[in-house]
Amino acid sequence: MSTLSTPSPGPVRPGPGGPLTGSVHSWDLSIGVDGPGTRFVAFLAGCPLRCRYCHSPDTWYRRSGRSRTVDELMAEVGRYRRFVQVAGGGVTLSGGEPLLQPRFTGEVLRRCHELGLHTALDTSGFLGARADDALLDATDLVLLDVKSRDPATYREVTRTGRIGPTLRFGRRLAERGVPVWIRFVLVPGLTDDEANVAGVADFAAGLATVERVEVLPFHRLGAHKYAELGLTFPLAGTAPPTPDLLDRVRGRFAARGLTVT
Structure with missing residues (x-):
């Protein structure tokens, strides 16, 4: 994966009656990571959670991005439209947390749909109530980050959040027939408790x-960003999971009849 652009920080323009703007941190091309095929991935700035394993602390605040109109972001999408379509991909809105900017996110997804592009929304679901029906109508796939099923563990992971909104959002997606890929980050000593894993698998x-x-x-590849921002990486002393632990956890999901990667 290679970064195509990292806009310099800038304020988000207010502007009632003017063009709809959002705070965009950067965009990228990815293959098989952020949805099917080769994808144009826009990372929106701002997130209400502070996950202990977050590898993008540079996206936590909206001021970390640059103000972009929908037309400006769509112009970037247009440069790669043919390429991603031929490669069986599409457009993914990620973050940060894209549902922190629901109007901007919804309009970009709608415009991508108009171009015949497959759309994906990468979200924790914590702000799922902000996704109105029109936004979901323009979403072909949701990458839903379920950080934990146990409420206490969820709060320990996120340092601010509650699991209830994610669970409700997941059920709403299922009721609407929206395809979902569940994402679960396996952190030894944090999210690997058997009861917690079983709870996520059951959900x-x-x-x-x-x-x-x-x-x-879990990995420590984003640790250098914390150092650059003058922050302490909370899991600096945590090792990645062993292959045996990964196999056991993946087996727990597979035992529930789920396709696991």
Whole structure:
């Protein structure tokens, strides 16, 4: 994956009656990571959570991005439209947390749909109530980051959040027939408790539209960003999961009849 652009920080323009703007941190091309095929991925700035394993602390604040109109972002999408379509991909809105900017996110997804592009929304679901029906109508796939099923563990992971909104959002997606890929980050000593893993697996298995579960091994690749920002990486002393632990956890999901990667 290579960064195509990292806009310099700038304020988000207000402007009632003017062009709809959002705070965009950067954009990228990815292959098989942020949805099917080769994808144009826009990372929106701002997130209400402070996950202990977050590898993008540079996206936490909206001021970390640059103000972009929908037309400006769509012009960038247009440069790669043919390429991603031929490669069986599309456009993914990620973050940060794209539902922190629901009007901007919804309009970009709608415009991508008009171009015949497959759309994906990468979200924690914590702000799922902000996604109105029109936004979901323009979303072909949701990459839903389920950080934990246990409320106490969820709060320990996110340092600010509650699991309830994510669970409600997941059920709403299933009721609407929206395809979902569940993402679960496996962190030794934090999210690997057997009861917690079983809870996430049960939740995923209970959603009729879950197409796959991605068990993502914790890594420390973003630690340098914390140093650059003068922050302490909370999990600096935590090792990635062993292959045996990964296999056991993936097996737990597979035992519930789920497709696991």
